[in-house]
Amino acid sequence: MSVLYTLPYGRSILPDAMIKYFNLDISISGPDEKFAKIFPQKRLPTYIDVDEKTGDVYTLTETLAIIQYLMGKVGTEEAHALMGGDCLKTRCSVTRWLSIWNTDLAYSCANAVKQIKGMLPYNKKTFEAEKEAVEHIIVNVVEARLKNFTYLAGEDITIADLYAACLATFPFSFLFDKKWVSNHPVFMRWFNTVKVHPMIADVFKNFAILDAPLAPPQKKKEQKPKQEQPKKEAKAEKPAEEAEPAPEKKAKHPLEALGKSSKFVLDEWKRQYSNNDTRPVALPWFFEHYDPSEWSIWRVDYKYNDELTMTFMSNNLVGGFFNRLSGSINL
Ligand SMILES: N[C@@H](CCC(=O)N[C@@H](CS)C(=O)NCC(=O)O)C(=O)O
Structure with a gap:
């Protein structure tokens, strides 16, 4: 089948x-x-x-x-009409709009949303640039057409409208919020017309508009120790240079208290692992130098292996795990 x-x-x-x-x-x-x-x-x-x-x-x-x-x-005739019918120009316009949504819009949305979900590292510049790219195409390409026409290609609804409305669920899932909707009446008139087509109406059964766009994960700022105000009387007693507030010290990672490892040097292990075959060379080196008084070995099993059908899912999980470990890795 x-x-x-x-x-x-x-x-x-x-x-x-x-x-x-x-x-x-x-x-x-x-x-x-x-x-x-x-x-x-x-x-x-x-x-x-x-x-x-x-x-x-x-x-x-x-x-x-x-x-x-x-x-x-x-x-069927319906399918033929949805692909643009007999008119060559309409058929090519259908392909054009399908492609705009499938490439420019879909990739910019994906590159932004992946940063929100932690699948790509957050970078303010690229994040803002991807959002701007989406807005630019929606306003200057999509809305520019829809100001004067009901649909994207030709005079009737086509598969390009249906595909675009389905893909629009993507920016509506993280970017297009209530404020955006009220600023884009042209887009919304088209979207609301197309989304009730019987082929796709079910897709929008539980459709809701965000109250606000989703934000990328914010890095927690390190809590700097509060500077004590020098006491007035003490200031009077001490010479001027002593009264200067001490330069701020960076808060230490708790594991730094353990000091540097002397016997098992992580950088050396990294070189051994990267430059040699794992089983015959790197692993024997590991067990020869590994010192349980300084380090511990952890084996981690993921509980839901049946969810790992796609490489990017496994990749995200391992990436998240390493992110959380990075404090210890940096030692
Ligand atoms: N050029 C392909 C792109 C397909 C694509 O990137 N699909 C996404 C979902 S919309 C996907 O498979 N993502 C999973 C992944 O990136 O591993 C097409 O037009 O079909």
Whole structure:
């Protein structure tokens, strides 16, 4: 049976909705082992088409190709019209809008939201630049069109509107808040018109607008020890230079109290591990130099391995773990 592999958000939303709307004989699945073997890119959505008569298998990655293929498979007049119909210019405009949303907008949103979720390190400059890029395209490209037209391509609703509205759930999940909505009546008029289309209405069943945009994680400021006000009488008794407040000392990490390790030097271990084969060279070095009076070894097992179907999920978890350990690593 044909399978569409999806995630419950982003680019997967529309292909998933299309299968349900047109009642296609395609099963919908989350990424599994088979997916990882067949699609080394490990990006979603992806599609395996099985011809029930001949047994021929055809695989597709890239959302826009999948949308085009599924619509071609449906082959009805409605599907033809949604792809832009007989007019070459409308069909090409459909592709243009699909591409703008699938690349420029989707990538800028992803690069910003990944910083909020800690999947990318937060950098104020790039974070603000990605948000500005989204705003720039929405105002100068999307709204510039929608000021004079009801839909993105041609005179009627097309698959470009449906895909764009589904992808817009992305910026609505972290950036477009109530204030943004009130400042963008043109965009909102289009969005509210498109999101009730029967193909995608279900997607918006629980749609809500944020009260405020989500903020990236803020680094906690180190609590500097409070400077004591020099006492007046003491000041009078002491010579001028002694009365100067002592230069502020950086708060110590609690583990610094342990002092530097003399026998097992972390930098040397790092070199051994990076420059040599692990089993024959690095590990024997480790056990020869490891000193349990100074260090302890921890083995950590993740409880929910079945959730680790995607490399980026495992990567996030390991990254978060190392972040929390960094105080000890820096010693
Ligand atoms: N060029 C691909 C991009 C697909 C893509 O990046 N999908 C995202 C979800 S919207 C994904 O698979 N993310 C998982 C990951 O990055 O590992 C397309 O147009 O389909």
